[in-house]
Amino acid sequence: MPVIPSAYAKLRARGKELSLLGATGGLLGWDQETLLPPKGHSFRAEQSAQIAGLSHRLATSPEIARWLDDCSSAFPADSAESACVARWRHDYLRATRIPPALVEENELASGLARSAWVEARKKSDFPAFAPHLEKLLSLSRKMADLWGYSDQPYDALLEGYEPGWLTRDVTALFAKLRPRLVSIAEKSFALPRPPSRKNIRGHYPRNHQEIFLQQLLPKIGFDTAAGRLDSSTHPFCSGLGPGDTRMTTRYDETDFMVSLYGVLHEAGHGLYDQGLPESQLGTPLGQAASLGIHESQSRLWENRIGRSRSFWKTWWPDLIQAFPDLSRHNHDDCWRASNAVERSFIRVEADEVTYDLHILLRFELETQLLKGDLAVRDLPAAWNELFEKLLGLKVPDDARGCLQDIHWSLGGFGYFPTYTLGNLTSSQLWQAANRDLPSLSSSIDNRDYQPLLRWLREKVHAHGRRYPASELVQRATGKALDPEAHLSVLEWKVKELAS
């Protein structure tokens, strides 16, 4: 049956073309956030739209359906090839079920909504943004209907970010998480001497921060000959392609932890990108499994490594050499400060404990909005009420409330839960790694992060997108995703902080 390998080869070649175009679009975006001269933005938007259009055309051309059909029963069910064909089919159906006119309408509406949101947030003026949110919700419902779902429209949106997860399963998981997380937060707020980053403020020149970070990156296994670190307003990591993983961070000269934890987070993403099998470029085996799995990698390096007592102790000599102002403190104070848990309004500034409370709130509200159980005009009140219940603070204005995030202004309903899925996964992986590698903590105490990285490479990175995220977690840790590991990690930490 010579037609089958040839159809598979064609799918793979098309995948390679899409990877190349994706990387080129990625560079346009990276450059836009880091270097593009102010007057170049409108032309750049046209360049990005052109590449996106070319990609869309390549990803949706009808011959793909034929190639997929030719491959449909060509490989054993548990083979890598069969998994690739399934992922390609998934992507093709999602891309082709939305008519181009609706894609355009949605892009136009998002563009307008984003501008309106920027202004509305500045003035804390929710009514100015409300009609845009309404429109985006109605377009998302329309797209969800076209994509299809068995239970509720939100399923079809979630599928775009975290394939394989259903709304009801996320709801159940979050319901288990919530009461214990609230109680951990309460305990943290009540610590007798609550640690705070403010105590560590000093003068930490940007170039000293840069030098320190360039020293840290290779030590945790990031290949600096195959990537870069630059700066941008909103930190991100962009795995452009083999040998080219780009991270950004921002610098605060009074608080070096901003860039330190920013970079450890992005480097977690970067290590995943660098660990994807290069030989599989163009197939799903060379792609990340999901947003949640990606986030689990960044959170693991940021929180389990970077916020550990061991990290502060073992890096202390290098830290005080890089930052003379730091020698007024000791590593234990810094460790405490890096783990400060505080009530705060803004998700992106939240600590590890309260972060997921911000997410639970968003998930609950956006599922209600989608279903129509919550009217757009009632969103601010619902937000503020739930916020006070979860975090014990009265929201002073919508800029610090339901207008703070960009996601909804882009129509990104279904994205938020991936953050919490990532956090839960990071702790479950961490526990499994410690179980599999009894000497892991002692190697980390020697600043040897290779055993951990090798374990992640083998259990997570090497598989690319072969398995759905939930199956990948099951295979790597021996059980389905559950909040238990994360909660016990946090409980143990708060106990440590109290001691």
Next chain:
Amino acid sequence: MPVIPSAYAKLRARGKELSLLGATGGLLGWDQETLLPPKGHSFRAEQSAQIAGLSHRLATSPEIARWLDDCSSAFPADSAESACVARWRHDYLRATRIPPALVEENELASGLARSAWVEARKKSDFPAFAPHLEKLLSLSRKMADLWGYSDQPYDALLEGYEPGWLTRDVTALFAKLRPRLVSIAEKSFALPRPPSRKNIRGHYPRNHQEIFLQQLLPKIGFDTAAGRLDSSTHPFCSGLGPGDTRMTTRYDETDFMVSLYGVLHEAGHGLYDQGLPESQLGTPLGQAASLGIHESQSRLWENRIGRSRSFWKTWWPDLIQAFPDLSRHNHDDCWRASNAVERSFIRVEADEVTYDLHILLRFELETQLLKGDLAVRDLPAAWNELFEKLLGLKVPDDARGCLQDIHWSLGGFGYFPTYTLGNLTSSQLWQAANRDLPSLSSSIDNRDYQPLLRWLREKVHAHGRRYPASELVQRATGKALDPEAHLSVLEWKVKELAS
């Protein structure tokens, strides 16, 4: 006749698509030279090849022939539209006359030749490069035959870089230039106290150079909100698109003139790119006229402005503030040093007087190679003989002789003369501007470069590629290009240096 404007609109839309893709390919190239991590190069080559392939497909698709036919007699002969149609036809014919297999063969051969050249230059081993040169010459002859020419194959190659110029006209121009240029060079070498950059060596920290250059750029009219200055091994300027003109330079901390003249040169290119009419994006009216015209802009700012006595005098207070080491000297010494004329082997390091001697040599040899009057194996001997005749130096090895430039290793026969055409044009424009603007020198003495820039914008930049280069020069200066202006500029300068 509604079909005609519609065909024109289609040509224009296609032109816009090609501009966007060209800018994206340009960013891939710019990033490769400035920032790309070492391990990202092989993937980047694939990205660039993909964009080049997409461009080629868009530029050669058969419907263009139909659109061109529909427009063939639709506009008055002297209209801008008619000029655009003529340029589009020119580009289309050049792109479609070479069969794809030959394009590929040439790309493959250039790739191999470039690698072989890098090694051969290292070891000064011409015989290792000779078969590649032979191959590229034969491919270029083949392409020239397909493009067509009336007199000799070199015409068809020259047309790719400097449309409208014939080999015999360049030969005649260069023959007029050569004897007087040799005599100016001889006079310069014989100056009683020959100036030299070595006298000005000191410690000029890179960040001081950067600060000074960022202050200089807006002053000469470069819009820094619509462009950037970065660093790379080989300086270049890349006009990526409206609002995004990127220059690079290199820094030598012992000699700030390396970056100063590098940047004035690239900024000349950059000012031209920024001056092309943005509203004409996608038509030839929004493109540069030719390589020679581009070079005339860079040379004018570098040499007529930057190497003038006025420049050193008026920038002196800023210079000694930026570079304390400089206060041991005076501005007149620096002006002399910046105009040092010296015998040297390497074209890219040559001064303004000897530079064109390097070009005359290459032009003479490459036209002979193309015609078959000079055998590849005899190139080193011919090079060394002519070099001694023109520059009075014995070439010690081929690395400093016929292996020094990258152009031939890329099959770029016909490129070299554009440098000298640019130099001659820059002086002819300079004389015309001074004639048109009687107060030009006094405004420049007040560091007001606006009148000069406005004149260049009006006479050169605003026309884009509407006129062939030779007609553009005729219109801007009132006469055909001639070496007279350049020679008199140089003779006057050597007289000044002797005083």
